[in-house]
Amino acid sequence: DTEVTQTPKHLVMGMTNKKSLKCEQHMGHRAMYWYKQKAKKPPELMFVYSYEKLSINESVPSRFSPECPNSSLLNLHLHALQPEDSALYLCASSQDQEERWYEQYFGPGTRLTVT
Amino acid sequence: KQEVTQIPAALSVPEGENLVLNCSFTDSAIYNLQWFRQDPGKGLTSLLLIQSSQREQTSGRLNASLDKSSGRSTLYIAASQPGDSATYLCAVNTGTASKLTFGTGTRLQVTL
Numbered sequence: 245d246t247e248v249t250q251t252p253k254h255l256v257m258g259m260t261n262k263k264s265l266k267c268e269q270h271m272g273h274r275a276m277y278w279y280k281q282k283a284k285k286p287p288e289l290m291f292v293y294s295y296e297k298l299s300i301n302e303s304v305p306s307r308f309s310p311e312c313p314n315s316s317l318l319n320l321h322l323h324a325l326q327p328e329d330s331a332l333y334l335c336a337s338s339q340d341q342e343e344r345w346y347e348q349y350f351g352p353g354t355r356l357t358v359t
Numbered sequence: 360k361q362e363v364t365q366i367p368a369a370l371s372v373p374e375g376e377n378l379v380l381n382c383s384f385t386d387s388a389i390y391n392l393q394w395f396r397q398d399p400g401k402g403l404t405s406l407l408l409i410q411s412s413q414r415e416q417t418s419g420r421l422n423a424s425l426d427k428s429s430g431r432s433t434l435y436i437a438a439s440q441p442g443d444s445a446t447y448l449c450a451v452n453t454g455t456a457s458k459l460t461f462g463t464g465t466r467l468q469v470t471l
Contacts, residue, residue, distance in 0.1 A: 250402075275457060286448060286461030287403070300458065334402055338457060347393065348459060350403040 247271075248351035250335050256357045259325060265354045267318040267335030276318040277348065278310060279334040287334055293318060294340075325358045332356075361386045361453045365462035372439055373470055380434040380465045382449035387430050390452040393459070394423050394434050397446045406447075407434070439469045 248269045257263050267276065275294050279287035292300035293312040307329075309321040318335055332353045339346040362385045372378050382392070391410045395403040407416045407423040409432065415424040422435040432449055446466045450459040 248402075277457075286450075286463055287459075288461075289458055292457070332400070336403075346457070347405055347408045348457070349405060350395070352402040353400075355400065 248335055248337055248349050250333075250351040250354050252354060253352065254355045254357075256359060257322065257325065258359055259327070261325075262321070262323045264322065265320040265333055265335075265356075267320075267351055268316055269337040269349070269351075270316055271337065271339075271349070272315075273337035273339050273349075274315060275338045275340055275346075276312060277336040277338075278318070278320055279336065279350075281332040281334055281353070283331075291320075322356075325356075327358050330357045361389075361451060361460045363449060363451055363460050363462035365447075365449060365465050367465060368463065369466040369468075371468045371470060374439060374441060376439050376469075378436050378439055378467075380436070380447050380449075380467070382432040382434070382462050384430045384432075384451050384460075384462075386451075386453055387427050388453060389427065392423075392425055392432050392452070393450045394421075394432075395448045395450065397448060397464070399446075403448065436467075439467075441469045441471060444468050 251266045278290040281287040290304045291310045296312045307324050311319040334353045335351040336348045338348045364383050366381045393408050394406040409416045409425045420437040425432045446464045448464045450461045
């Protein structure tokens with residue numbers, strides 16, 4: 245099973261709301277990633293978790309707060325977002341972060357619209 | 360800083376044609392290169408992974424080659440089908456901890 249699942253599929257939120265995106269994998273992978281993809285652009289890395297610890301933060305604004313409660317689950321907490329944060333948010337996982345030759349597997353994404 | 364370019368940006372071909380998508384990168388010190396497919400509004404599906412020590416990988420009608428020294432990879436699709444219509448992205452894994460740098464993609468349309 246090479247599946248990464250993400251919920252919800254679509255999310256519309258106001259600028260004062262607090263919401264969370266969820267990502268799950270059951271492949272035993274120990275590295276998990278959040279990417280942001282704007283329309284007609286390639287994905288851009290936001291965060292990397294390795295063995296449930298945050299290892300990379302690509303200078304993402306604090307209104308995005310990642311969390312990795314266990315090795316299978318990755319959350320992205322959203323608060324006080326701006327309309328320009330509207331995008332497709334993609335989660336990915338790989339077997340390991342340090343061993344860089346492992347393939348990354350992506351989920352279907354959450355389409356976020358901030359009004 | 361690694362930069363990844365894909366040419367062409369868009370391509371339309373009739374069904375049954377063989378085609379080649381190109382990917383070039385500026386820093387040849389890569390660990391691996393992945394080709395992905397993305398349907399509109401959807402996530403990324405991994406097609407092929409080529410390690411830096413490999414020259415090519417094959418999966419069904421897909422064949423990807425890697426020339427690390429010249430900073431190039433190609434994705435060859437044989438006997439294209441309308442179901443192949445999608446955006447194809449290449450991504451290189453360079454330097455820091457499995458960070459993928461993506462190309463801008465090639466939007467492929469296969470017509471009947």
